[in-house]
Amino acid sequence: MSNFAAKGAWVEIHSKVLPAGERAPQVPQDTQRVPLVMRAKGFLLQAAQVGDDVEIETCAGRHLSGTLVIINPPYTHTFGPPIDELITIGNEVRAILRERSQSQ
Amino acid sequence: MSRYQHIMAQKEEIVKASVGLDYAHYTTGLLAFDYEKLLADTGYDVTTAADIQRQTAVGNTPLVELKNITELVRATAAPGNGARIFIKDEAANPSGSFKDRRASLSIHEAKKRGYSGVAAATSGNYGAAVASQAAKAGLRCIIVQEAFDSQNIAQPEIAEKTRACEAYGAEVIRLSVGPELFYVFLKVLKDTGYFNASLYTPYSIIGIETLGFELAQQVKELCGRFPDAVITTHAGGGNVTGTARGLRKAGAVDTQMIAASVDLSGLHMASDHDFNRKSFTTGHTGFSMPFSTWPDRADVPRNAARALRYMDRFVTVTQGEVFYITQVLAELEGLQRGPAGNTSLAAAFAIAREMNEDHIVVVQETEYTGAGKHPLAQLNLAKKLGIEISRGDPKDNKPGVRIVIPRAPSQIAVTDVDLPGVRRSYLRHALEHLPSDTTLGAIDLQFLADETRTDLKFVEESIDELHRTAG
Numbered sequence A: 001m002s003n004f005a006a007k008g009a010w011v012e013i014h015s016k017v018l019p020a021g022e023r024a025p026q027v028p029q030d031t032q033r034v035p036l037v038m039r040a041k042g043f044l045l046q047a048a049q050v051g052d053d054v055e056i057e058t059c060a061g062r063h064l065s066g067t068l069v070i071i072n073p074p075y076t077h078t079f080g081p082p083i084d085e086l087i088t089i090g091n092e093v094r095a096i097l098r099e100r101s102q103s104q
Numbered sequence B: 001m002s003r004y005q006h007i008m009a010q011k012e013e014i015v016k017a018s019v020g021l022d023y024a025h026y027t028t029g030l031l032a033f034d035y036e037k038l039l040a041d042t043g044y045d046v047t048t049a050a051d052i053q054r055q056t057a058v059g060n061t062p063l064v065e066l067k068n069i070t071e072l073v074r075a076t077a078a079p080g081n082g083a084r085i086f087i088k089d090e091a092a093n094p095s096g097s098f099k100d101r102r103a104s105l106s107i108h109e110a111k112k113r114g115y116s117g118v119a120a121a122t123s124g125n126y127g128a129a130v131a132s133q134a135a136k137a138g139l140r141c142i143i144v145q146e147a148f149d150s151q152n153i154a155q156p157e158i159a160e161k162t163r164a165c166e167a168y169g170a171e172v173i174r175l176s177v178g179p180e181l182f183y184v185f186l187k188v189l190k191d192t193g194y195f196n197a198s199l200y201t202p203y204s205i206i207g208i209e210t211l212g213f214e215l216a217q218q219v220k221e222l223c224g225r226f227p228d229a230v231i232t233t234h235a236g237g238g239n240v241t242g243t244a245r246g247l248r249k250a251g252a253v254d255t256q257m258i259a260a261s262v263d264l265s266g267l268h269m270a271s272d273h274d275f276n277r278k279s280f281t282t283g284h285t286g287f288s289m290p291f292s293t294w295p296d297r298a299d300v301p302r303n304a305a306r307a308l309r310y311m312d313r314f315v316t317v318t319q320g321e322v323f324y325i326t327q328v329l330a331e332l333e334g335l336q337r338g339p340a341g342n343t344s345l346a347a348a349f350a351i352a353r354e355m356n357e358d359h360i361v362v363v364q365e366t367e368y369t370g371a372g373k374h375p376l377a378q379l380n381l382a383k384k385l386g387i388e389i390s391r392g393d394p395k396d397n398k399p400g401v402r403i404v405i406p407r408a409p410s411q412i413a414v415t416d417v418d419l420p421g422v423r424r425s426y427l428r429h430a431l432e433h434l435p436s437d438t439t440l441g442a443i444d445l446q447f448l449a450d451e452t453r454t455d456l457k458f459v460e461e462s463i464d465e466l467h468r469t470a471g
């Protein structure tokens, strides 16, 4: 995949909102130690390469800046493989209902 | 002053401009405010809300009797027990959950007042609802989500919400873990001047009233009477509040309102480490405990979702029980539905077992399901993070460590939350918010009785007790 994106390409940017150590006082230790980061998508306002500082126009028409991280960012969430602990439940409960209807 | 503090200091003016409500106007005491007037002054009620919702095909969702699940309950119940279970199929709303009801009046109001766009801070179904309604109304939309941890692992259900919001043409700001989401949200509101379609305004709550109202009417029509109990998946409290208000407005004043949450005790809501170990994104105690014991922690000065005013009973179920019942719903009733509504279904399964055969229990919502927003996605992520998955006794379920899927339906049970304890915790928070060197007057004491759904005696005794233990 090319690292170069043309002006107008649909991309994802990344930026640091609050550095570690400048987090809200109420956050727990583990969260204090990491920065608050943002990811947003939009149309690239100038041709650029992954890793460049860029500006995008979002779907709401706002201009946001950050580091170009992904060109045409995919949706990767899925189901994954079936889970053994769930896969037999249907047969188990159908058997209970069958037994109940036979004994009635 | 840090960047964070600088924006947070402007919170009041930003919020005021973005919701167009003068909350100060409703203050009646040191803590007290006129809750009913705040809602009434919107000019909307359950009837006008339903009219507005009809224009975008929101509401009028089917009520489905779960006959096979009821049979399964009866197979595990004492003879003569096992109430009829119905479910309100809120997944039939345009964006797939009851949250369309919640978004509808905000978008209507934003449009009416000439805002050019709407924004909402939400990682859940509500974002999709706001985006869907905004798309139809021709308004721009920005959704701010807490979406991934410091390893850049996205919570799969929230990833699906990102996709849904983007499908409706919204800008989605995805953030790593932390309550500073509110800081980013305030910056968005300040930048854009958009309407804050908060989950917690009076518009949101009145929009949900139609759910309780419809449900009561549907049960009455089908069964000749109102339901004995309605079970509601409970997080920030809007679902309980709006549904209960709607039930009352339909005349179902004796129907028991039961709130149900997934028990996530032991996990910290603002922890980067725990974020992806919850396996649930809503309807859990990480929201319902803090919001029940102090609702005014929202993105508006006075939260219109005040669940403690409406709950008759508050129960928890385990993660494993909800995954189990989700599978049962699909395989016995032919309904593949998302996780949140199934929290109250798991509770209904246990509660129906305690009730008489001719009693009626309603699970008041379903939500859509799909990639990411599904037990398989959650359990596969849990496994990857080292959480143990097994069949066994739900009592051994330990959030973040072990998810135990029940061996048999007879093991599904609810744990009652100590409601008087929750009420005392609310009162403790109230005292913490009392300006120093002030004392509570009659208006405030009555307000606290209303808030906790108790009486002056309970409030005064609890406050005395709190002073004694503090002093």
Ligand SMILES: Cc1ncc(COP(=O)(O)O)c(C=O)c1O
Pocket: B097, B098, B099, B124, B125, B126, B233, B234, B235, B236, B237, B238, B239, B240, B282, B283, B305, B340, B341, B365, B366, B367
């Ligand atoms: C489908 C669904 N059910 C229940 C809830 C809980 O509602 P509330 O936060 O108003 O208690 C939510 C909200 O997060 C939801 O999306």
